[in-house]
Amino acid sequence: MAGPLLLDDADDPRLAPYRAMRERDLVGRQGRFIVEGEVTLRLLFSRGARFRAESVLLAPERWPGLEPFLRGIDRDDALPVYLAGKDVMSAVTGFPIHRGVLAVGLRGGDPEPDALIPPAPAPALILGLVGLTNHDNVGGLFRNAAAFGADAVLLDSACCDPLYRKAIRVSAGAALTVPFARTGSGAALLDLAERHALTPFALTPGGGEALETLQPPARALLLLGTEGPGLPEVVMERARRVRIAMAPGFDSLNVATAGAIALHRLAGDRLART
Amino acid sequence: MAGPLLLDDADDPRLAPYRAMRERDLVGRQGRFIVEGEVTLRLLFSRGARFRAESVLLAPERWPGLEPFLRGIDRDDALPVYLAGKDVMSAVTGFPIHRGVLAVGLRGGDPEPDALIPPAPAPALILGLVGLTNHDNVGGLFRNAAAFGADAVLLDSACCDPLYRKAIRVSAGAALTVPFARTGSGAALLDLAERHALTPFALTPGGGEALETLQPPARALLLLGTEGPGLPEVVMERARRVRIAMAPGFDSLNVATAGAIALHRLAGDRLART
Numbered sequence: 001m002a003g004p005l006l007l008d009d010a011d012d013p014r015l016a017p018y019r020a021m022r023e024r025d026l027v028g029r030q031g032r033f034i035v036e037g038e039v040t041l042r043l044l045f046s047r048g049a050r051f052r053a054e055s056v057l058l059a060p061e062r063w064p065g066l067e068p069f070l071r072g073i074d075r076d077d078a079l080p081v082y083l084a085g086k087d088v089m090s091a092v093t094g095f096p097i098h099r100g101v102l103a104v105g106l107r108g109g110d111p112e113p114d115a116l117i118p119p120a121p122a123p124a125l126i127l128g129l130v131g132l133t134n135h136d137n138v139g140g141l142f143r144n145a146a147a148f149g150a151d152a153v154l155l156d157s158a159c160c161d162p163l164y165r166k167a168i169r170v171s172a173g174a175a176l177t178v179p180f181a182r183t184g185s186g187a188a189l190l191d192l193a194e195r196h197a198l199t200p201f202a203l204t205p206g207g208g209e210a211l212e213t214l215q216p217p218a219r220a221l222l223l224l225g226t227e228g229p230g231l232p233e234v235v236m237e238r239a240r241r242v243r244i245a246m247a248p249g250f251d252s253l254n255v256a257t258a259g260a261i262a263l264h265r266l267a268g269d270r271l272a273r274t
Numbered sequence: 275m276a277g278p279l280l281l282d283d284a285d286d287p288r289l290a291p292y293r294a295m296r297e298r299d300l301v302g303r304q305g306r307f308i309v310e311g312e313v314t315l316r317l318l319f320s321r322g323a324r325f326r327a328e329s330v331l332l333a334p335e336r337w338p339g340l341e342p343f344l345r346g347i348d349r350d351d352a353l354p355v356y357l358a359g360k361d362v363m364s365a366v367t368g369f370p371i372h373r374g375v376l377a378v379g380l381r382g383g384d385p386e387p388d389a390l391i392p393p394a395p396a397p398a399l400i401l402g403l404v405g406l407t408n409h410d411n412v413g414g415l416f417r418n419a420a421a422f423g424a425d426a427v428l429l430d431s432a433c434c435d436p437l438y439r440k441a442i443r444v445s446a447g448a449a450l451t452v453p454f455a456r457t458g459s460g461a462a463l464l465d466l467a468e469r470h471a472l473t474p475f476a477l478t479p480g481g482g483e484a485l486e487t488l489q490p491p492a493r494a495l496l497l498l499g500t501e502g503p504g505l506p507e508v509v510m511e512r513a514r515r516v517r518i519a520m521a522p523g524f525d526s527l528n529v530a531t532a533g534a535i536a537l538h539r540l541a542g543d544r545l546a547r548t
């Protein structure tokens with residue numbers, strides 16, 4: 001990188017992708033997304049991350065700490081790094097910027113769901129989300145998918161965007177590293193399971209099979225729906241319905257938490273036990 | 275109950291405990307707390323809930339649906355029920371009220387931690403929280419404690435208040451039903467464990483014992499600390515350090531999620547598997 005550029009005008013056109021962040025999050029960003037914070041920035045550039053960065057915007061006092069890292073990942077001098085005071089950053093983004101670390105990522109093309117599933121007979125653990133519209137839950141599930149080594153997350157068309165700013169943050173950056181793709185409907189997830197020899201599990205409080213005693217298969221698809229209505233019957237009837245053992249009278253878990261417990265179980269011997 | 279009272283003046287003194295909710299949450303409420311929403315309201319009055327309500331405030335259109343329930347739990351006509359339009363409710367509370375269901379609860383005296391632990395040799399599962407200052411995490415942990423049948427939650431003095439409005443909401447009301455008490459320091463939790471023959475487990479990514487293979491004892495204390503610094507060494511050195519198996523390279527779980535996985539494991543055969 002040639003060196004960072006100090007920008008002191010909030011109207012500088014190079015800062016346009018950072019403008020009015022909250023509003024733009026709601027209407028979409030033409031193939032861009034926003035990354036906040038140092039941990040997430042480092043994940044955006046980590047090996048395995050699928051996205052490219054368009055630019056980085058730092059408060060000047062963050063530059064010395066991040067310079068070695070940014071020079072290391074940008075050996076061909078292609079990444080613009082802008083510096084701007086937190087007052088300028090806040091004026092551009094429309095809300096108070098505390099940590100002084102932002103970047104714009106480029107979504108690139110959406111991968112095909114089939115391409116993300118490890119070919120049989122290799123082990124595979126895929127998370128399938130149906131109708132999840134809460135960014136905290138989707139972000140949390142990406143974090144859990146990363147923690148338990150899921151190969152990919154597949155989302156039906158009703159799910160919210162994992163690259164929404166808050167979802168990335170709650171995912172602890174895992175939305176940038178765990179491969180994901182969209183399927184059309186929930187039923188398409190079951191078709192994928194059939195094509196790829198994945199055993200589909202529908203997590204539901206009324207499941208006839210106990211998660212605690214099932215023998216995790218080498219290739220599994222874990223399906224999760226919303227906390228209220230749950231998975232649609234058309235999805236559940238084609239899957240093994242499993243439940244998490246709970247205390248009588250309070251059968252209520254957050255969907256990301258329930259997903260973590262099920263992923264942990266289904267990952268089984270795949271996890272590091274060092 | 276004599277019947278609900280329609281109040282149309284935001285300055286009515288009977289509405290004082292509902293005033294300026296957000297600000298009051300920050301400075302405390304002299305023994306009161308606020309409950310929002312129908313599900314939580316019902317839990318406030320459920321068998322096993324330890325708190326009394328001082329009053330209920332409903333949007334008029336919520337009264338018909340809740341009347342049978344409220345008459346059923348208030349057979350001695352002691353509970354004031356106020357009705358006010360959502361505009362009045364919003365003016366009193368200081369933010370937009372959508373669901374139109376609020377109540378003021380009375381904290382009462384704090385129980386002694388010792389009193390909440392089932393006497394040996396009965397089974398016991400106690401959750402001990404050290405330094406958790408995030409209301410989402412504390413609320414989520416109460417929800418998980420309820421789901422997995424923990425007998426009580428003990429919090430050191432650094433933990434935030436489980437009866438803060440947001441913590442109650444995230445707990446899905448479990449903060450009103452799972453018994454809890456304050457201990458002074460984290461070390462006091464270990465003293466309690468000794469006095470009550472509870473096996474203390476410290477959940478930590480660096481734990482030498484795998485959660486997946488341990489045999490849950492009949493009486494356990496699960497200790498959780500903050501995501502960053504974790505549990506203090508003075509606590510961990512007196513406990514069995516356990517870790518959750520995770521994928522290499524991403525050993526990061528939300529503390530409430532990690533707690534759910536550990537509670538689910540430690541509850542073992544106590545959970546309904548019907």
